[in-house]
Amino acid sequence: MDAVLINGTQLLLNQVYDSIGFNQISDEILRHLVITRVSQPRSKLATVDYLRSYYDEDVDLNHIYRYMDKLYNTQMELAQQISVEHTRRIFGGKIGLMFYDVTTLYFETSKTDSLREPGFSKDGKAAESQVVLGLLVSEGGYLLSYSIFNGSQYEGFTMIPMIDDFKQRFNIGEDFVVVADSGLMNKNNVALLQQAGYKYILGARIKTRAPPSSNGYSH
Template sequence: MRSKIIVNEAKEWISREDTRRHPQLDLFGEEREACDREREEVRRVLSQVSNILLNGCDLILDRIFDRIGFNRIDDEVFRKLVKFRLAYSTSKAATVEYLKNHFGEDVDLSKIYRYLDKLSDHQHEIVQDISVRHTAKLFGGNIGVLFYDVTTLYFEADYEDDLRKTGFSKEERHSNPQIILGLLVSLGGYPLAYCIHEGNKYEGHTMLPTINEFVSKYGLENFVVVADSGLMNNANIAELETHGYKYIIGAKIKNESQEVKNWILEQPKRDCQMVEYEQGGLHPNNADGKTSENS
């Protein structure tokens, strides 16, 4: 009997000690719950589907379009471009053919091209505002995580201009003029903001202006900026800390020393658990000399 009591006490001590050494952290609790609620709503709607029509996708996307709030932009061309980008993702010319062949709608291709200028010049801020407010609503009124990354888009063109410049291409098309596209998203990939820069610009210089403008515009508080180590240079980290922003750097394990690699690989892989490693010197991209890895 005494031995059984001792065994139970030992198990309780091990459990307490494990909790103390490896605290369970949930950085995205509210956002995750909001995403789960949204998925459950989608499952509920789909479970009630009893018949599929040719225009079934069109009807569903119409409801979603209105529910998010994009009907603030009273323009049928915009509605069609959004819906059929989701339902039939292809070129503008092919979209025109799709609308004509399946829905009997004769939309002039030149009208779509002219609308893109209108969207870029006058309506993109309205689109962003609708998207941000919908995302904040899903997450209980607060956007707590900002993921930022960039890509490059090249053009089949022979000459550069003021925007399209040759530079480091992520698609390995170094001889083609390109632009840099930066995207700011929240948890779950909800789009928040984007930026376009000259193709020869250093990508690290695109992050802070985009984040600062977004934070100022929407009055964000208590959020975390997440980006990879290529964007988190020392100057950017210093500015993040000057503004008091919390941040997480995504780094490649292969770039660390063998000692750090071994330590990381030895850690138990558990959801919502964070472990910390104190480095002897300064990390090349982290001024406080600490590396944090999410398991």
């Protein structure tokens, strides 16, 4: 190769990656995976070809798979801490609004294990094994945390444990407001939110709206 073309997208995303703080994680393979996921989302195999063709990065596919295990087992807590601190900096040190949602991710197989099980599928794949993904984001869509649940888990039972865990792990002392869709804001979860002292926004029809509680807001 006589020359390497400087890619403007790569330069920009490298700066964003560093400004967030992910350069605290020493493995450069994470940088490659994140930047490629943002600019050219594709499978891990196609990512290897893309990095080799456009960035002259010779990354082995098996190395990527091994690194994904390393990321999950030893670096995930640091990665989430970096993300949370970045979000708090953007919003002046406070989370403010905390949006929670849940979805299902299915596998093209009927085989099950301790995590992958059939359950209510948002993709209409009731016969396939799946996992349940819970996601916490801030205003503007900045990632706060995520968690994977057993595929047969009822989504209504995922919200409170995840919020409690997030608050404890990242020492969130300031008030924040929980926002979720009406399916997650069932009577049981609203009672648990009130019991824990969390503020929340509850969607309801105007004609049937009851007066808001001291820490709940109707909309």
